[in-house]
Amino acid sequence: MLATSAEGQVFDNKSVVALHDAGLGEITIITKINSLPCSYDVSTDSLIALKKAGVTDDVIAAMVGRCGASSRAQGIDNRSMDPLVKHSPGIYLAQEAAGAGRLLLLRPVVGSGNRTTGNGSVLFPLKTMLTVPQPQSQNHVGSSRPTFYFYFDAADQNVSDFGVERSIAAQSPAEFSLVRFKVKGNGREIETGRLSAYFSISLHLGVKGKDTAAFTAEEIGDGIFKVTASDALVAGEYAFVFSGESGRSRVYDFSVLDTSLPGKHAAGK
8 A cells, every 4th residue: 555555545437437538448447447346336327427428338347247246236335334234345444533433445455565584594584574565554543442344245256356366255354364563664564484494494384473463253244244353452553464375465454543642643663
């Protein structure tokens, strides 16, 4: 995520028209449509407006297909502040601002990846590090006990890429880990594997327990889960991480701010 982060990115009908007006081809626009969750209005009036704006039939069909695949066009309201109202599949952060509630969709981090350090010796074991760009998330939390809502669509095994590409998508919060990143330079990272050799080969896969936080998940509706940390989170950089069959991870990040500093919003390291 982050200089122009996917978290803050809104790709809707106006965005499609903007790409069309900029001269981008059908293949590019459709690829973009298929890479993000449905945020389109595919009502009859909106489809007519798209056609009048010059958007091609294939692009419009891709928008309708993207939304219809998981029934988003039927009874789903992403603007609703009521967590019991069905939303598009994803992780939403519950926020309070000026007495009004808001559900913020957490987009997967753009540019996350893995790097390897060390040489496999006792002193310098091989480590696999999951890394994300930028030292701080753009999703800020002012509470040590934030509330999240996970929305799943069991009928859609792709769940609009709510998971890892080319794999069966997550269907429960239990498939995610809540981790705390270490800030290093201009990014964040966490160890996800270690290999060392001393008389015998020692292999450890997965995030260390000390780098994870326990959370509780309560199913409050059909495919809707209310998720909260079991204990208060100290200020720092966190994320829900889902790793699928391909070995790639999807990272949904957020910062817990240090509210003890008057007039400041500082995240711990």
